[in-house]
Amino acid sequence: MYLTKRERDCLMVIGDNKNDFPIRLSDISKKMKLSAPTVYNLLKRLKDKGLINENRGLVIITSFGKEIHSNIIFAHRCLECLFNEIGLDKKFSCNEASKIDYLLNNELIIKLYNHIGRPKTCPHGKPLVV
Amino acid sequence: MYLTKRERDCLMVIGDNKNDFPIRLSDISKKMKLSAPTVYNLLKRLKDKGLINENRGLVIITSFGKEIHSNIIFAHRCLECLFNEIGLDKKFSCNEASKIDYLLNNELIIKLYNHIGRPKTCPHGKPLVV
């Protein structure tokens, strides 16, 4: 599953949506600070990759999309823990984690998780395993 | 200094050249398994970024290019050490490190280096500090 940084960011916005209702294209557009047509094209790619379903601007994440999303969340929080542990502040840790959380092999992330002592939460207090 | 993955790979080939003589475009082309015109365009970009000097296919790395190259080498080997420590084999560690060694902030890498106990060498036995 190769994702570009933008695709990753878009999937995160969609997956982070706590609402029961589908998220709108216009909401994603506002959150990502990108024009509607740009998001329209992004959504087409995420659809092609089987990560979302989309109908007339209403976006629902697929179960595959949820899997990839939660993998990225897990990788992100593991990396945040590591970066925080070695002396970076929360914001910096988060920022650096965002650059690479979608690129690394899952096996690596699980081994990293074990190595840092299976923490319960990330530096923001969010749970690592949901 | 933003580099693409390909630019990173090309700079590594150029910087890894131990020969006193400049490396040829055709040699880079062979090593990277890319056509000569593709490398030609890559070199133009590295030139624009001040990383190399190039004249009629003869390529020399600049002092700035050397700096970036050695930063990436250092990041790469630190990451390899970490990945090896958490239980990945040499090859896997190297492969994963290559994905991200050019993306992370230098401060982070230095803190990681301290965290892993300032090792002398990477899993391949190559020195971390030259």
Added chain:
DNA sequence: TAAATTTTTAGTATTATACTAAAAATATAT
């Protein structure tokens, strides 16, 4: 100097990114 190799130009193509303008569709408010 001829042959071989290498660099460079020219042209094509794809993917990702991102915009504006405007048409079409849908939703909201009166």
Added chain:
DNA sequence: ATATATTTTTAGTATAATACTAAAAATTTA
């Protein structure tokens, strides 16, 4: 119900990165 507002979609444009082939130009080697 209809006018207004919002949203989605299409169309068109643009740039950067990637990567190729074919062929011309330049350089190197034999």
